[in-house]
Amino acid sequence: xxxxxxxxxxxxxxxxxxxxxxxxxxxxxxxxxxxxxxxxxxxxxxxxxxxxxxxxxxxxx
Amino acid sequence: xxxxxxxxxxxxxxxxxxxxxxxxxxxxxxxxxxxxxxxxxxxxxxxxxxxxxxxxxxxxxxxxxxxxxxxxxxxxxxxxxxxxxxxxxxxxxxxxxxxxxxxxxxxxxxxxxxxxxxxxxxxxxxxxxxxxxxxxxxxxxx
Numbered sequence: 001x002x003x004x005x006x007x008x009x010x011x012x013x014x015x016x017x018x019x020x021x022x023x024x025x026x027x028x029x030x031x032x033x034x035x036x037x038x039x040x041x042x043x044x045x046x047x048x049x050x051x052x053x054x055x056x057x058x059x060x061x
Numbered sequence: 062x063x064x065x066x067x068x069x070x071x072x073x074x075x076x077x078x079x080x081x082x083x084x085x086x087x088x089x090x091x092x093x094x095x096x097x098x099x100x101x102x103x104x105x106x107x108x109x110x111x112x113x114x115x116x117x118x119x120x121x122x123x124x125x126x127x128x129x130x131x132x133x134x135x136x137x138x139x140x141x142x143x144x145x146x147x148x149x150x151x152x153x154x155x156x157x158x159x160x161x162x163x164x165x166x167x168x169x170x171x172x173x174x175x176x177x178x179x180x181x182x183x184x185x186x187x188x189x190x191x192x193x194x195x196x197x198x199x200x201x202x203x
Contacts, residue, residue: 004122004172011175014119015182021112022186025105026193029202 009049016045082198089194091152093187096194109190117154117183125176126167127159144177150184150191 006014024038089096093113097106128144131137148155167177196202 001121003124004119006119006123006172006175008171008175011123011172011179015116015175015179018112018116019182019186021108022189025108025112026189 012049013046016042016049020045077199081200082195085194085198086191089191090150090187093152093154093190096191096198100194100197102197105193109187113151113183113187113190114154116179116186117151120176120179120183121158121163123172123176123179124165124168125173125178125180126165127155127163127180128177144181147181147184147188150188151180152184152187155184 020038020042023041024034028034028037085096085099088099092098092110094106094108094110097103097109127148128141130145131141165173165176167173193202
């Protein structure tokens with residue numbers, strides 16, 4: 001099994017992508033709603049990722 | 062009285078017979094998206110299979126550790142039993158990696174740590190897929 005080394009950012013983006021796909025597939029009732037919800041969840045993950053990242057950066061001074 | 066009884070029966074969802082949902086749930090646990098394939102939701106099944114597979118394989122390639130049931134104080138029990146159940150929810154991926162001797166010790170480092178979380182998260186995503194398969198099989202959603 002090859003070894004994979006990801007940065008925090010890459011790992012968080014990969015996590016967000018896989019989770020958004022599953023959340024989108026299992027939550028809504030039509031394909032259009034599923035796609036919209038998946039994109040929305042992914043966008044929320046990315047916003048949280050950058051937001052919390054900046055908070056931690058500013059918190060460190 | 063009659064209204065109260067009618068309200069009671071409306072509020073409690075009737076559990077469908079075991080035979081209608083058990084195969085989809087069992088296959089869904091064993092093979093991510095398998096329940097959806099069985100229920101002829103191929104597109105959704107492929108997406109679930111891809112997402113759970115990518116997450117589990119990434120966890121393995123990051124050399125994440127599998128949780129083992131452990132007793133002790135409350136936090137230890139919660140973390141280790143919860144993590145173990147999350148890992149087991151990975152279905153065939155968990156079984157194969159254990160049978161093939163994957164036994165990564167828990168070591169320090171952010172990559173290993175992400176790997177451990179990816180392995181558990183893959184199982185939890187598969188659990189969501191299994192619940193979805195149950196709802197489809199039970200006729201509660203399309």
